[in-house]
Amino acid sequence: DQCATGKTLEAGKLTIATGNPAYFPWVIDDAPEQGKGFEAAVAYAVAAEMGFESDDVVWVRAGFDESIQPGAKNFDFNLQQFSITDDREKVIDFSLPYYSSAMAVLTTKAVVDAGAEPTLASLKTLKWGAGAGYTAVPVLTDLVAPDSDALLYNDNTDVTAAIQAGQIDVALFDLPTALYLAAVVVDGGVILGQFPADRMENPDRFGMLMEQDSALKACVDEAIAALTSNGKLAEIEATWLSESTGVPVIK
Amino acid sequence: MKLRLENVKKSFGQTKVLDGISLEVAQGEMLCLVGASGSGKSTLLRCINLLEPLDDGAIWLDKEDIAEPSLDPQPIRQRIGIVFQSFNLFPHMTAEENVMLAPRRIHRKTRDQLRQPIMALFERFGLKNHMDHYPDQLSGGQQQRVAIVRALAMKPDIMLFDEITSALDPELVGEVLEVLKALKNEGMTMIMATHEMAFAREVADNVCFLDRGRILEQGPPQQILSDPQEPRTRDFLGRVLGNQ
């Protein structure tokens, strides 16, 4: 109640938005109130840092499109794996990044058996898919530049449905999502390889999204900076995001 | 109440439909317009009612030139009733509602105020039992009488009738013509386009023979219908009377 006082949507409450539905492992069981899952945990940690009790946190749902529309928002900040980009920052504000993700290539055993390898040359020849609203699209076109046009979908489920239906061979996700999908959702799902964050020109950094010129931005940044320096953020990451060192790096 | 047309002209595109019509109708007079199909009878009546704007000429109703283009035709039309060949009742209203609409909206009277006089009109024209019927439920002759009542309910100074019997079966024509005779006896001023020569001879004060938008002959019916001067008139009468 120091920095944020009078700057939130509702006095004494912190309204946080996430996706509908919110996906594993970012939020467990689509229930952010429980604080389980990486983003849910980060949200409560940031709230605590800003001086809000857990009970003062109000969750709402808001998709990407609603969030980038000009004008007033119905949340104080929104976290659902939004990547920070220059273009986006012209219409909305992002906090400091709370996570830097590698990009991973999800595929199925059948494709691997057919000879797919974690090399750019091999990847180019495959049929690609991705979620249209994600920053995976420019990565795909710039870094991989596949031979045939990629297919683009509304959300992750549609991408996995297309993989399952054999309509695409491979799809690009952030690494934690890819790990989850390979393990749980896709029958015979395999992670073919990853593009580590530090290898990319514009690494995929997740930020919390706020209305442009939000008065709250300074407080949120302050909280994230604090959590980063005291190692709490790394701790949360270790708790909720699986080990990714085993995934081969794409050459 | 006197109506005088002065050199009335009307063209549709290149065809001159009325080519300088001048005529006069005195108070209480009945004028019959006769002439071949396409000679301009309907157009003339529509012009008098201001449903068609004139190209040229004047129409004097008493002291006022109602053909003045800048006049608002709406109040003038209230003084000139017209009944069409095809009845044109409003199909979504009962006979009574058809008749009440204009007085209610224009004279701002309530249904209750109107019920009495309109009931009287219906009764007079033998329609008492049909007030609640929709046009669909009426015979042609009944529909046409309702159309006449509808025009009369506005208490016009002059009535125009455009071949009001020609869409009727022969046995229904009589009913409607009876109504006109009654109106004439009450002193209504009337202009009527018709092919019913027998009726014209019996009832009209004057007959006017139109041919290609011009008046060829004009005068009392005995003269025009029995002893026409123009070969065209003779020719036309020969054909029409031959069919009857």
Place this chain on the structure above:
Amino acid sequence: MKLRLENVKKSFGQTKVLDGISLEVAQGEMLCLVGASGSGKSTLLRCINLLEPLDDGAIWLDKEDIAEPSLDPQPIRQRIGIVFQSFNLFPHMTAEENVMLAPRRIHRKTRDQLRQPIMALFERFGLKNHMDHYPDQLSGGQQQRVAIVRALAMKPDIMLFDEITSALDPELVGEVLEVLKALKNEGMTMIMATHEMAFAREVADNVCFLDRGRILEQGPPQQILSDPQEPRTRDFLGRVLGNQ
């Protein structure tokens, strides 16, 4: 070629339209059906053409009972031509295409094979210049003659005509009746429903007077039309001849 009807019956719902018709038409004979509107003339012709299934009775065409319900009517219809009051030309085809359609599809002939005989037919009926015209571009009389040519092109054994002149203007009736006379002279067997008493008297071999689905009188036209026995026939003829 002989057609014999035996106790033909047909009802629509509760109304008996044909109530036991028996008649015979010999090779080259022309039979005229006369009778008031609604007496069943059209229905009878449609039954003979198998467009309406009979309820009961038999129709013998030479040795075959074509009214047998289990027969396929399609090949039989090729032997019996019919022409309707309302022409029913196919509006999307030229006169020539109208005529060619059935021979091309049924006799499996090519256009080239057909051109010669069909051209001859058109010429014979004074339609030579109208082969490429669409029905819309033809007068009623011309359309009706094309309809006759269309039926004749299938070389039927017998032709049925259903009041084929009643939708025509008086001056066009003559053309069409001329065609029938010519056909009669060529020995075509024909049944014709008509109101043209003068024509029937002149051309028919037999006249059959229908009343409410029954045959009241039957015989040569001189007898039936000049000296009818039944009061009903007299009454009907009085009305029809009065109008002409």
Place this chain on the structure above:
Amino acid sequence: MANGSAGLTRRQAYERKLRHRSLIIAGGSTLAVVLAIVLLVPLAPGWEKVKYSFFNGEVFIKTFPKLLNAFVLDVAIFAWSVPLIAALGLAIALARDVRNPVLYPLRLFGALYTDLFRGVPVVLVVYLVGFGIPGLGLPRPWNSPYIWGTVALVLTYSAYVAEIFRGGIESVHNSQRNAALSLGLTGQDVMRFVVLPQAIRRVIPAQMNMLIALQKDVALLSFIGPVEIFRQAGVFKSLLANFTPYVVAAAIFLVVTVPATRLADYLITKQNRSRS
């Protein structure tokens, strides 16, 4: 036909035989086809998977109540859109009929309006209006996606509805207008009491078709946030990674739209018949 059963006419006897036979044949062949489908489809290699993904009984039971619940929002949006669409559509139709030169911009506007909103896919209008207008700086609750999504539907559909009304107005024969004018009624009264009542009656079947289309397009509001049945199905799809919720949604739609379509067809047929 007063024949006793003994005195069957020739045709009646034949038809009785035929009826028996065709009943048997029709019944038999229908059964054969149905059996073939029921027995053969499950033999397709991926059938088990597809059945699991699209016709999953468990998922059906789990999601049906919530989907039905979400459908209430569809119905609500539908219900409050309809009067607005009718009113705006009528207004635009009347605007296009205006003759006064001072009001010329109204006519022009009407023409542009119908062209614009009939030309652009509904989804795009929903996006543009649903996100664009709230951005003009409206405070809560005036930037609600419910409001602006509804507005998007109203804008699009009133363009179609207006054109149908206009067709109805033009179909009222000029002689009706003339008859009313000749009584001395004002232009406004002629429209209100004579032309419109007849016009509206004539276009009811065509407007029924628009209602059915609207009923289905309400689903597009989900794109800008409201959790109606389609979005709810999407959420379940994402959570359960199973498409059965869409099948359930489709079934719920069918229950509503099939009777409605039938009614509209019936009205149109009836009207066509009475016309000819």
Place this chain on the structure above:
Amino acid sequence: MANGSAGLTRRQAYERKLRHRSLIIAGGSTLAVVLAIVLLVPLAPGWEKVKYSFFNGEVFIKTFPKLLNAFVLDVAIFAWSVPLIAALGLAIALARDVRNPVLYPLRLFGALYTDLFRGVPVVLVVYLVGFGIPGLGLPRPWNSPYIWGTVALVLTYSAYVAEIFRGGIESVHNSQRNAALSLGLTGQDVMRFVVLPQAIRRVIPAQMNMLIALQKDVALLSFIGPVEIFRQAGVFKSLLANFTPYVVAAAIFLVVTVPATRLADYLITKQNRSRS
């Protein structure tokens, strides 16, 4: 009217005056309204932001070529769907007209088919067919979303098209069938040479409307992968966080659909006129 300019009739003189005045008034009032919009809207508080998000010249220039390029896919899908829809629609319409009892399942199927596909929103069909059927275990390239997306459109639209064809077939007067039958033509030939040519001609305007609707619904294929204009606009939207690409897409649609709608309206009016 052969009057010289000196010999104007009374009405001509009046109308000339009136025309001048009304031109000035109409022009003036239109200008006033346009000016009001141009000057006032930018004064709204959020206008700058909205302009930036929705009418961004820079974004327009950047995205237009690629959007136009994506639109080619819309056109292609449209082009190959149309003949399929026409063929299937006609087949279903004919199936519903079948009288032979052996073929009764065909009639039943036709009726169920039209009910089903007219009742379910197109989006749902696209999802269900686009992901469901490929899941039955089809190998590449037979599981392509282009194929199955097209199939979904074809299934839905042929239901509508079939109903329109059926209406046309029923509108051909029975006397035409009878005339053709009386010549000895088979039932099949009667349908093919006499009924259908007339029926199809009559329903062309109604089918034009379906074409326009289809043209817009092609955009829904994006849901199952193909990057057509709508999806391309969505990608740009999320990359640039700007809605201008949607406006551009809407504009591209307008350029195609407005003339098409005008043509359809014109045909319908012409046909209605020739009927009465």
